[in-house]
Amino acid sequence: MSLYSRIGRPVSLFFNRLNKAQNLSKLENCLFSTQINQNKILTKLTQASTNKIIANRISTTKILSNLKNIKNFQKPDQSTKNGLWYILSGFVIMVGASYAAVPLFKIFCESQGYDVNMEFRDLGIDELKKKLSSLKKVDNRSVKVKFVASTSGDLLWRFEPCQEEITVAPGETALAFFKAKNMTDRSIIGIATYTILPYDAGLYFNKIQCFCFEEQRLDPHEEVDMPVFFYIDEQYTEDPKLENVDQICLSYTFFESKGSDDIQNLQKLIKPAQN
Amino acid sequence: MSSMTFGQKIFQPKPPIQGSFPLDHDGDCKKEMLEYMLCIKREKNDNSKCRLQAKEYLNCRMNNNLMEKRDLETFGYREIVENEQNNK
Numbered sequence: 001m002s003l004y005s006r007i008g009r010p011v012s013l014f015f016n017r018l019n020k021a022q023n024l025s026k027l028e029n030c031l032f033s034t035q036i037n038q039n040k041i042l043t044k045l046t047q048a049s050t051n052k053i054i055a056n057r058i059s060t061t062k063i064l065s066n067l068k069n070i071k072n073f074q075k076p077d078q079s080t081k082n083g084l085w086y087i088l089s090g091f092v093i094m095v096g097a098s099y100a101a102v103p104l105f106k107i108f109c110e111s112q113g114y115d116v117n118m119e120f121r122d123l124g125i126d127e128l129k130k131k132l133s134s135l136k137k138v139d140n141r142s143v144k145v146k147f148v149a150s151t152s153g154d155l156l157w158r159f160e161p162c163q164e165e166i167t168v169a170p171g172e173t174a175l176a177f178f179k180a181k182n183m184t185d186r187s188i189i190g191i192a193t194y195t196i197l198p199y200d201a202g203l204y205f206n207k208i209q210c211f212c213f214e215e216q217r218l219d220p221h222e223e224v225d226m227p228v229f230f231y232i233d234e235q236y237t238e239d240p241k242l243e244n245v246d247q248i249c250l251s252y253t254f255f256e257s258k259g260s261d262d263i264q265n266l267q268k269l270i271k272p273a274q275n
Numbered sequence: 276m277s278s279m280t281f282g283q284k285i286f287q288p289k290p291p292i293q294g295s296f297p298l299d300h301d302g303d304c305k306k307e308m309l310e311y312m313l314c315i316k317r318e319k320n321d322n323s324k325c326r327l328q329a330k331e332y333l334n335c336r337m338n339n340n341l342m343e344k345r346d347l348e349t350f351g352y353r354e355i356v357e358n359e360q361n362n363k
Contacts, residue, residue: 110284132292137323144320162312167321173352174322175329177308199284207291209342214295224298225308227332 005063132208132231138170141237143201148251149178155256156184157218162225171234173208178226178252182218187267189217189257197249200241204233205248215257293343296336303339307332326352 145168147161162177182188192212196202211226218224228250236242299305311332314325322329330352336342 163315163320165320166315167323169323172323173329175311175332177312194288195286199286202286207289209293209296210291211296211298212288213290216298219300222300224300225305226298227296227308229296229333
């Protein structure tokens with residue numbers, strides 16, 4: 001019978017590992033019943049000597065407790081295993097998120113308009129004016145600025161740059177001209193906006209004075225020269241992203257302003273009065 | 276923004292430092308402008324060689340009330356101004 005217990009317990013453990021609960025429970029029941037019977041027989045046989053009784057009871061209780069451990073071993077193991085997996089996956093997710101946060105944050109900032117080079121936006125007008133007086137030309141770098149002019153579809157102006165490109169050094173002020181002609185028989189008010197390509201170079205492009213963002217009125221068939229006075233910041237040469245960027249495209253687009261209708265109405269009112 | 280392209284760098288135009296040039300309707304500075312354009316064509320679009328003409332144009336604008344009067348040194352024409360003073 002002790003041999004049976006010696007063999008039976010490891011076997012039951014083996015079955016436990018293979019997770020065959022049915023076999024295990026059956027085996028456990030067999031063992032349990034046999035152990036209980038053993039216990040009864042043992043106590044009956046050795047009633048004379050108390051040591052033997054105590055020893056047997058201790059051994060049987062040990063066997064019983066081991067059996068209980070075997071019986072209950074499965075359940076806490078599974079739940080703690082699950083818990084451990086959850087904790088481990090949570091840890092891996094956190095580490096991955098901290099790696100992913102760097103490019104995601106960059107994308108978020110760029111789409112919202114918060115720039116890495118905030119210094120250029122924070123400079124107020126007065127500071128920029130002070131900077132102008134201390135501008136110094138950078139010697140070993142020159143940048144070609146190309147000019148592109150376009151109009152919106154419904155604006156009947158001929159709008160073109162007077163020069164295709166200008167070679168400029170960073171830190172040097174430069175002047176460029178655009179020509180616009182009103183091809184219609186009515187006064188048109190136009191308003192212009194601009195873009196600089198590439199984006200990174202546009203951060204260093206500062207306009208001192210130009211003709212954009214304000215309404216410009218052109219009488220019928222009037223042609224006018226529009227200057228742009230600008231400079232490229234000296235720190236252009238220190239930007240690693242702009243190491244190979246030697247061409248910048250400055251593109252102006254003219255749109256018709258809604259004030260044109262008012263001007264026409266005014267003119268219509270004035271004409272009959274003059275007549 | 277009309278099209279929310281996530282991750283695209285959106286160019287934000289900055290206002291000019293000194294504001295907008297008033298239009299030269301009467302052509303007061305046309306001569307200086309043409310001189311500058313001739314210089315540019317001559318020097319093959321090199322800005323550094325035509326700074327004198329650019330300075331003349333700006334002077335003309337200031338004289339005809341088409342531009343806020345400021346010391347031209349502040350526009351980076353310090354060397355040219357100094358050269359003129361030395362020559363005088």
